[in-house]
Amino acid sequence: MPKPSAASKRGRTLVIAIAVAIAIAAALVAASILTRENGGDAATTETTSTGTTTDAANPTLAVVAGIRQTGTVLGNPEATVRLLQFEDLQCPICKKYTDNAFPAIVDEYVRPGLVKVDFRGLAFLGPDSEKALRIVVASGYQNKLWEVAELFYANQGEENSGWVTDSLIDEILAEVPGLDAAKVKTDAKSAAVTKEIAAIQAEATALKVPGTPWFFVGIGLNPPYEIRPTTLEPSAFRFALDDALKG
């Protein structure tokens, strides 16, 4: 029997190696699909698939319950330290911040009256951003901005997928106790809201905000300074806020 040539041996090795590599790739694809189907996106599905506010979203709403609001500001108006949050309601990283860090910041700093938080809404990701932002800013005229913003994040959909529907807006506004939904929708179309959004955009441009979420801390009447948390966990914000509180 003739010995196989080096070339044919090499060919056989190559075929086996490629077959193994493709099998590994197929296993990775299968694992990716199975992991995903086994609940990888469970939390997202819970809050977005119905397009309504689910039970899971209501605890989020409770984060700001009972705290004084004045327009875009949440918390004690006399607080010396102010946390400015530039955010876009469509931005998934802003949602991550809202879910991960914001509740602790509110509990530890805002609720005790130490810090006030100022919503600086931007709408640069697309039409859904502006539609949601107009409703949120208009809700601020009734001092309910933060509840509505929380609910938009809880129901956040894919960027620019048309997720900010009229029915979603109706459902969100209906969730907020004491809010005049009809007035919000009228105010949302007003020149005053347009002017306020333009002013925030101008402020963001002046402060060179590169994207969202982006944070500044203001102490008293001093110009706000930028802070760059290294994560979106509460601990990353404590240092900056504690430092500001020391003056």
Add this chain to the structure above:
Amino acid sequence: MSDRVLRISLLIVSTAGVAVSTYLTYVHYQPAALICTGSGGCETVQDSSYAVLVGVPVAVLGIGAWIAALVLTLWNSEFARTLTAALAIGSLAFVAYLVILQLFVIDAICIWCMVNDLILVPALTLLALLRLRTAPDV
């Protein structure tokens, strides 16, 4: 094209692959470093459930594969050449899946992922296959 040129090209592509995968891994673990800029869907892709595979970030798998490609290229042998080609073809199959996910399932495009998927991995495959053809008969 000589084997030497192909090998240098493979080293360059693999090094670029390690760099891109390392950046994507950094971004995965440092969400604050990834802000929404309106210029693309990187944040959406990185935030999707497909970004993690059995508890391991896909970007980390990328680093592993690219380091393997780098080591196999440095290990200048016929067997290493064969393994590089196999690794490249397996990777090409997997990144094809990732591209389909971005285009049709996640519905967002991560530019740095696409650089890896559409430029670096196909380049690795092409170079690895060309290098097989230049391999001397033993």
